[in-house]
Every structure is written in structure tokens, then in C-alpha cells.
Amino acid sequence: MKNLLWLQGGACGGNTLSFLNAESPDILEFFEAYSVKLLWHPSLSLESGNKVKEILNEIVNGKIHLDVLVFEGTVVLGPNGTGKYNLFAGKPMKDWVREIANIADYVVAVGDCASFGGVPASTPNPSESVGLQFRNKEFGGFLGREYRSRKGLPVINVSGCPAHPEWIMTTLSMILKGKINEDSLDEYNRLKIIYSTTTQFGCPRNIYFSYKVGLKEFGHKEGCLYFNLGCKGSFTRSPCNLILWNNQSSKTRVGTPCFGCTEFDFPTFNFFKTEKNKAELPKQLPLGVSRGSYTMLSAIARSAAPNFLLRPLVKKEEKVDWID
Amino acid sequence: MTNITISPFNRVEGDLDVEVKYEKNKVVDVKFISRLFRGLEIILRNKDPWDALVITPRVCGICGGSHLYSSASALDMIYNAEVPKNAVKIRNVLAMAETCQNDIRHTYLMFLIDSTNRLYEKYEFYPEILKRWTPLVGSSYKEAIRWSKKYTEIYAIFGGQWPHGSAIIPGGVTTDPYPNEINKALGILKNITSNYLEKVILGGDLDQFLNTVKSVKDLDQWSEDFPESDLGKIWRFGNELGWHKLGFGSGIMLSYGHFPKDEYVKEVDREKDLIFRAGIYIVNKGELVRFDQKNIMEFINKSYYKYTKGDTIGLHPFEGETNPNMSGDKGKYTLTKCFRYNLNGELITPEVGALAMLTVGQNPLILDIVNKLGPSVLARVIARIVRVSIYHKLIEDELEAFEFGKPTYKKPNEEKEGKGYGLVEAPRGALGHWISVKDGKIYNYQMVTPTEINMGPEDPSNNKSHVAKALIGTEVVDVSNPVEVYHIIRSHDACMVCNVH
Ligand code: SF4
Ligand code: SF4
Numbered sequence: 041m042k043n044l045l046w047l048q049g050g051a052c053g054g055n056t057l058s059f060l061n062a063e064s065p066d067i068l069e070f071f072e073a074y075s076v077k078l079l080w081h082p083s084l085s086l087e088s089g090n091k092v093k094e095i096l097n098e099i100v101n102g103k104i105h106l107d108v109l110v111f112e113g114t115v116v117l118g119p120n121g122t123g124k125y126n127l128f129a130g131k132p133m134k135d136w137v138r139e140i141a142n143i144a145d146y147v148v149a150v151g152d153c154a155s156f157g158g159v160p161a162s163t164p165n166p167s168e169s170v171g172l173q174f175r176n177k178e179f180g181g182f183l184g185r186e187y188r189s190r191k192g193l194p195v196i197n198v199s200g201c202p203a204h205p206e207w208i209m210t211t212l213s214m215i216l217k218g219k220i221n222e223d224s225l226d227e228y229n230r231l232k233i234i235y236s237t238t239t240q241f242g243c244p245r246n247i248y249f250s251y252k253v254g255l256k257e258f259g260h261k262e263g264c265l266y267f268n269l270g271c272k273g274s275f276t277r278s279p280c281n282l283i284l285w286n287n288q289s290s291k292t293r294v295g296t297p298c299f300g301c302t303e304f305d306f307p308t309f310n311f312f313k314t315e316k317n318k319a320e321l322p323k324q325l326p327l328g329v330s331r332g333s334y335t336m337l338s339a340i341a342r343s344a345a346p347n348f349l350l351r352p353l354v355k356k357e358e359k360v361d362w363i364d
Numbered sequence: 365m366t367n368i369t370i371s372p373f374n375r376v377e378g379d380l381d382v383e384v385k386y387e388k389n390k391v392v393d394v395k396f397i398s399r400l401f402r403g404l405e406i407i408l409r410n411k412d413p414w415d416a417l418v419i420t421p422r423v424c425g426i427c428g429g430s431h432l433y434s435s436a437s438a439l440d441m442i443y444n445a446e447v448p449k450n451a452v453k454i455r456n457v458l459a460m461a462e463t464c465q466n467d468i469r470h471t472y473l474m475f476l477i478d479s480t481n482r483l484y485e486k487y488e489f490y491p492e493i494l495k496r497w498t499p500l501v502g503s504s505y506k507e508a509i510r511w512s513k514k515y516t517e518i519y520a521i522f523g524g525q526w527p528h529g530s531a532i533i534p535g536g537v538t539t540d541p542y543p544n545e546i547n548k549a550l551g552i553l554k555n556i557t558s559n560y561l562e563k564v565i566l567g568g569d570l571d572q573f574l575n576t577v578k579s580v581k582d583l584d585q586w587s588e589d590f591p592e593s594d595l596g597k598i599w600r601f602g603n604e605l606g607w608h609k610l611g612f613g614s615g616i617m618l619s620y621g622h623f624p625k626d627e628y629v630k631e632v633d634r635e636k637d638l639i640f641r642a643g644i645y646i647v648n649k650g651e652l653v654r655f656d657q658k659n660i661m662e663f664i665n666k667s668y669y670k671y672t673k674g675d676t677i678g679l680h681p682f683e684g685e686t687n688p689n690m691s692g693d694k695g696k697y698t699l700t701k702c703f704r705y706n707l708n709g710e711l712i713t714p715e716v717g718a719l720a721m722l723t724v725g726q727n728p729l730i731l732d733i734v735n736k737l738g739p740s741v742l743a744r745v746i747a748r749i750v751r752v753s754i755y756h757k758l759i760e761d762e763l764e765a766f767e768f769g770k771p772t773y774k775k776p777n778e779e780k781e782g783k784g785y786g787l788v789e790a791p792r793g794a795l796g797h798w799i800s801v802k803d804g805k806i807y808n809y810q811m812v813t814p815t816e817i818n819m820g821p822e823d824p825s826n827n828k829s830h831v832a833k834a835l836i837g838t839e840v841v842d843v844s845n846p847v848e849v850y851h852i853i854r855s856h857d858a859c860m861v862c863n864v865h
Pocket of ligand 1: 239240243244245246247249263264265266271272273274292298
């Protein structure tokens with residue numbers, strides 16, 4: 041039996057709900073297959089009140105061995121470093137986190153909030169929130185740079201707002217099988233196998249991206265959302281178009297721009313508009329592309345764009361002013 | 365007098381502390397203490413108004429789509445947006461799919477598992493309860509885990525993902541579905557209807573349930589005809605366990621109404637143009653009165669906030685302020701504000717949620733239950749099941765009414781100044797966002813959530829909110845295991861994370 045404890049700090053609960061959407065295995069099959077005992081979970085457990093404090097104290101004083109601590113939400117430090125904006129079972133949640141992180145074999149930050157600070161930590165950060173081991177890009181966070189869990193690993197991040205159930209499951213199952221080491225993790229301590237591609241991998245609009253054909257207004261299947269409508273898919277590392285959401289879709293598939301919710305700097309705001317420079321080119325370029333080569337490539341690509349991409353695919357419309 | 369604090373009180377979408385005072389076995393006072401603050405209203409200040417469509421869903425992991433809908437509707441109003449019929453249909457489907465997901469998860473994962481409490485051991489049907497509703501292993505619990513996520517597939521087909529899609533925007537939706545997507549959603553819905561809703565919950569045919577069960581008597585009959593259904597068991601066991609006499613509360617039902625029937629410009633008439641109308645229902649008078657958002661106000665005399673004009677006044681959300689302050693003001697104890705509605709000079713403390721929505725919406729079965737037995741723990745659980753059943757039909761209607769080839773979006777003119785509000789029926793009840801925009805940026809953003817309405821703190825005349833009223837006077841069998849308190853609070857599908865945002 042492996043013991044797992046799940047706690048929520050400055051959270052919306054979205055990662056819990058996302059986890060509940062897991063399909064194969066679903067959460068019950070997962071617990072069974074990996075012999076996981078869920079010690080306590082805020083939304084799933086029967087126990088309330090003193091019983092919960094008992095469980096937590098037994099974990100802290102070593103009576104119950106904790107294999108995995110999963111934390112969802114930010115560590116709330118406000119106001120003025122007191123942590124009183126997030127009291128839990130009689131004391132600031134931050135104190136529980138510190139005590140429990142010290143004795144857990146592994147610590148997993150689920151979601152962007154726990155990983156990097158996410159929405160609550162965005163300007164002006166009213167709750168003085170931080171991630172478990174990052175504050176945005178900066179390594180350290182609440183537990184500090186040097187923190188290592190009992191098994192010698194930093195906090196393992198599953199970023200995303202929320203994280204996809206398959207990303208959570210994959211990370212947890214690799215941990216439970218003892219198959220995770222520093223080499224499996226990227227520079228943000230996330231599983232490389234999940235976070236190495238960009239949202240653009242598998243996006244059906246990618247052909248429009250290649251030929252620089254942009255969409256000017258929402259509500260259409262055609263066109264790429266990068267040029268005018270704020271899509272961050274070309275510089276956001278996520279497998280959202282490879283491992284589909286709810287077995288069905290993704291933001292860019294339904295014409296919503298990618299907001300970059302797996303990244304350390306989420307939320308960057310101005311989500312539905314592309315910021316451009318004087319030459320009318322997007323300020324933020326695709327991952328790893330230089331401005332010079334981008335400018336050159338754009339001009340050639342646009343002039344090579346096949347005709348059928350410049351008009352609606354199936355709709356009959358007299359006036360088409362929504363394709364760039 | 366005994367004073368017991370339940371900390372943490374979980375399964376309320378987050379945790380809160382509940383302080384209960386007993387005289388012998390009777391609840392004589394109660395305080396709901398929410399101690400979480402993220403300050404999303406503060407974060408939204410000075411941001412692009414559209415950014416609210418990304419930030420506000422993050423208020424809540426289980427009803428983010430409702431926040432999105434509120435936010436987009438408020439912006440529709442500010443931008444004088446024309447919302448095409450197709451967009452209305454897709455928005456409605458998104459909201460209903462999310463709510464069905466919620467109602468199933470709430471019923472089984474949050475509420476019903478308390479029925480396995482050892483207090484009920486003495487009942488002969490206790491083994492049946494354990495068999496069905498025990499967390500993680502009960503047969504119906506497992507079915508709920510298996511099927512509740514199917515609704516999120518319907519959501520994702522049009523909303524991209526659930527939780528936290530942002531496909532609803534001022535002027536419509538971002539998506540432009542083809543008929544195959546409409547068909548797929550219909551297929552998933554049909555699958556849930558026949559293999560889950562009819563099999564496990566209702567026990568019988570959905571149409572037959574909707575067409576024939578219109579009164580308490582009909583529901584008794586249905587439970588006899590389909591005794592193996594969860595609905596039948598909940599109704600029968602609930603009556604035997606006394607859930608129909610538990611947690612009456614304020615006796616005032618408030619609903620903002622939901623789901624425009626057709627295309628509209630800017631906003632709709634909330635009494636005429638919605639599938640479920642808005643209104644306030646006074647239970648003991650059987651009277652339905654008009655609702656006007658102008659009469660809403662929020663107090664902070666017991667909450668850790670400061671108002672510039674003093675802490676005893678009430679502010680309409682357009683004038684609302686969010687200035688947290690935890691420094692030693694006596695008597696303040698929570699980070700939730702206090703909602704009141706001014707009904708002809710009287711500050712009322714309504715109940716919101718599925719029960720209120722269907723009562724105000726004139727659903728015959730729910731109205732009959734409320735009029736005959738009063739609003740109770742049992743009535744609230746039943747209302748959620750009835751709502752899911754109705755939504756199954758409505759999702760189908762809305763999808764069938766979608767006209768491929770017609771627009772799903774009409775680009776609005778982004779006004780730089782203006783005020784707007786967006787009102788919806790979130791899974792937990794009446795939810796509103798009030799936005800002021802100046803110089804093209806958010807100047808003030810205020811959200812008033814259902815859990816705040818149901819269980820906020822006292823107002824300056826020390827009047828309690830609805831759930832506190834529902835608890836006070838309740839006799840519990842065992843003070844150290846107050847399952848009656850659990851039932852009353854959880855029957856309201858409380859949500860801490862919305863509550864405090
Ligand atoms: S920029 Fe966005 S819409 Fe365009 S191809 Fe990439 S992910 Fe898809
Ligand atoms: S598409 Fe972008 S914003 Fe959406 S979930 Fe994926 S990474 Fe996050």
C-alpha cells in the first residue's frame with residue numbers, strides 16, 4: 041500500500057475535478073492498480089473536523105508513512121507573511137505544507153498555482169501567493185531551492201491550469217513505480233515526456249500557421265489564432281492537441297486561443313489580442329525562432345499560401361473579411 | 365451550552381470552519397468561517413475586460429463555466445452585443461452540461477456519502493445504503509465517477525476543455541461546430557440517458573418521468589414502481605430518515621433565471637425571455653414576486669474587509685469594494701461578504717440553488733414538494749435530480765435547434781466605458797458578475813456567488829443568512845457526530861472557493 045495525501049491551498053479545485061475526469065484508468069481503477077490508499081482529500085473523503093487533524097498529525101509525527109503529498113493551489117503567505125489568508129485545520133496551510141513536505145517521500149505540485157503561483161500570484165498578488173518550489177520562473181518558491189523530498193527529488197510539477205488528468209496520472213504512476221529521476225524532468229521539474237512539445241503540435245490550424253494565414257475574428261474553423269487573436273500555442277509547452285481534453289478537443293480546436301496556462305508566467309493577460317511591433321509582426325515569436333528568420337519565412341510562406349486556405353472551407357459567404 | 369468547531373468542514377468544494385453552539389442537543393447558533401482569500405477581484409482591476417473570461421473561470425474548478433457565462437454576459441451588456449441564436453444555443457448547452465456534471469458529483473461524492481454514517485446503522489435498509497453509496501466502493505458511487513465525466517465531453521466538444529475552457533465571449537462563442545460535432549454530443553447525451561440516468565438514477569424512462577411525475581403523490585408512485593432506482597431509494601430512505609423535515613431555512617427562494625430562448629441584443633427580459641424565469645418565491649404565502657438586481661447589496665460588518673464609507677453600510681455590486689483587512693476589528697470572523705436583497709424595505713436572506721431555481725421556474729413537482737412539505741434537505745437533493753433530467757431534454761432541444769451555416773459569433777463594438785452585469789443560475793444557484801469599464805480597462809469587478817447568498821455572515825441587524833437559519837433549532841442525535849448538520853450544509857452544495865474568490 042502506498043499512502044497518498046491531497047491538500048488544497050489557494051486553489052479553485054480545478055485540478056481535483058480534472059483528475060476526476062481521468063478515463064483509462066479512472067481514479068478508482070488507478071488507486072486499485074497502484075495500491076494507493078488515499079489518506080485524505082478535501083472533496084472526496086468522508087472525514088471532517090478532528091478526525092482530519094488526527095490524520096494530519098499522525099503523518100507529521102511519523103505514525104503514518106506518507107509516500108506522496110499532492111498539493112493543489114498556491115501556498116498563501118498573506119497578509120504580511122502570516123498565512124492567515126488560508127487557515128486550515130487550525131493553522132496556516134503553509135505551516136502544514138512545510139511540516140508534511142519534510143517527511144513525504146515525494147511531493148507533487150498539481151496545476152499552475154502549486155507549480156508556479158498561477159492566477160492568485162499574478163499582479164498585484166493580493167494573497168502573497170507562491171508556488172511550492174517556484175515563484176514564476178524563479179527556482180526556490182515556498183520550500184526553497186535546496187528542498188528535496190525524502191527520496192531526494194525536488195517538487196515534481198504537473199503544470200497547467202488545470203493539469204490534464206492524463207498528465208497527472210502519468211506523473212503519479214511513474215512516481216509510484218519508482219521510475220522517476222532527475223533525468224525524467226525538465227528545467228521546471230516537469231516530466232519531459234509531457235512538456236516537451238508545444239500546443240501547436242497537432243493543432244488543426246497549424247497548416248494556416250505555416251502559410252501565415254490568420255483569422256481576424258472568432259467563430260470560425262479556419263485560420264490560425266496566432267496573428268491577431270492572441271494564441272500562445274507556438275511558444276507554450278503543452279501536449280493539448282496531442283492528448284486531447286475530455287477525450288474530445290482542445291482550446292484551439294474550438295477557436296479559443298491558447299493562453300499559455302502550462303507556463304511559469306501564466307497568466308500573462310491580454311489573452312485575446314496579439315501584441316504587435318511596428319512592422320505589424322507579433323511581438324512574441326514561436327519557440328526558438330529568431331526575428332530575422334521569422335520575417336523572411338513569413339513573407340515567403342504567405343506568398344506560397346494555397347488558394348483554398350484563403351477562403352472558407354465549406355461555408356458559402358459573399359463577403360469574407362475574416363481571413364487575413 | 366457546548367461550542368463545537370468543525371475544522372476543516374470538507375466536501376464543500378474546498379474547506380471551511382463551522383462553529384456550532386448547542387444547548388443540549390439543539391443547535392442554537394452557528395457561524396460559517398471561511399478562511400481563504402485569493403483576491404481575484406483585485407487581480408482583475410486595470411486589466412483588459414476580455415481577460416475576465418480567463419481569470420473568472422478560475423474562481424471555481426467545478427462551476428468555472430458559469431463564471432465564464434456571467435462574465436461574457438456582463439460584457440455583452442457593456443458592448444451592446446448582438447448574440448446570435450446559434451451562440452445562445454451553444455452557451456446554454458455548455459452551462460447545462462457543466463451543471464449536470466456538478467449535480468451528479470455533488471449528489472454522490474459530496475452529499476450521499478454522509479448517509480453511510482454509523483448513526484443510521486439501526487435502520488434495516490442500512491446495508492443497502494452501504495452497498496450503493498459508500499465512498500470509492502459503493503455501486504452508485506462508482507457509476508457516478510464513471511458517468512459524471514461524460515458530461516464534460518459534451519462541454520469539451522464546444523468549449524475545448526473542461527474545467528476552464530473560455531469559449532464564451534462577448535458576441536457569442538469562439539466555436540463554429542459542424543454537424544458531426546452536434547451529432548457526437550447528441551450521441552454522448554443519449555448514451556448517458558439510457559445507460560446511466562434511466563438505469564441507475566431514475567430506474568425508468570426519462571420522458572415518462574418528466575411527463576408523469578408532477579406531484580409528491582406521483583413521486584411516491586414512481587418510487588413504488590421503480591423501487592430499485594436511486595431516486596426511489598433516496599425518496600424512500602430520505603423520508604424514513606427524516607430528511608424531509610430537516611433544514612427548512614429562510615423560506616424565501618431566489619432565482620436569477622437562466623438560458624435565453626433566442627438571439628438577443630445586450631440583455632434579455634428575465635421574466636419573459638428565459639427558459640427558467642427569474643423571481644423570488646415566498647414559500648408560506650405561495651407568492652412569486654419580481655426580482656430586480658438593483659436591490660442587491662453586500663455588507664461586511666462581520667467580514668474581514670473595509671468599506672471607505674464605513675463598515676455598516678450595504679453596497680450594490682456596482683459600487684462594491686474589495687479591500688481585505690484582517691487587523692483586529694472586533695466581531696469580524698470570515699472572508700465571505702454578506703448578501704442581502706432589499707424587498708420593499710426589508711432585507712431578506714433568500715435560499716438559492718436547484719431547489720430555488722425550479723421553484724421560481726414553476727416546475728410542478730418541485731413546487732408541490734415545497735408547498736406541501738417545505739424546502740428541506742430531501743427536497744434539495746430531489747431538485748438536483750429533477751434538474752439533471754430536465755437538462756437532458758433541454759440539451760437535446762438546444763442541439764437540435766442549432767443551424768449549421770448560421771453564425772455563432774457577431775463581433776461587438778468594444779466600448780471603452782460602461783457598466784454591465786451578467787446573471788446566471790450556476791450549479792449552486794444565483795451567480796452574478798458586475799463590471800465597470802473605464803478607458804477600456806476593468807475599473808471595478810464584483811462577483812456575488814451562491815454560497816455567499818446561502819451562508820454568508822450576519823448583517824448589521826444581526827440577521828442570519830439562510831443556511832444558518834436552516835440549522836438553528838435542529839435537534840441532533842449525537843453532538844459528537846452531528847450528521848444532521850452535515851446534511852443541512854451539504855444539501856446546499858456549498859462552495860468555499862466561489863464564496864471567497
Ligand atoms: S498559433 Fe495557436 S491556433 Fe495557430 S497553429 Fe499554433 S496552436 Fe494552433
Ligand atoms: S491550450 Fe494552452 S491554455 Fe489551453 S490548456 Fe493547453 S496550454 Fe493551457
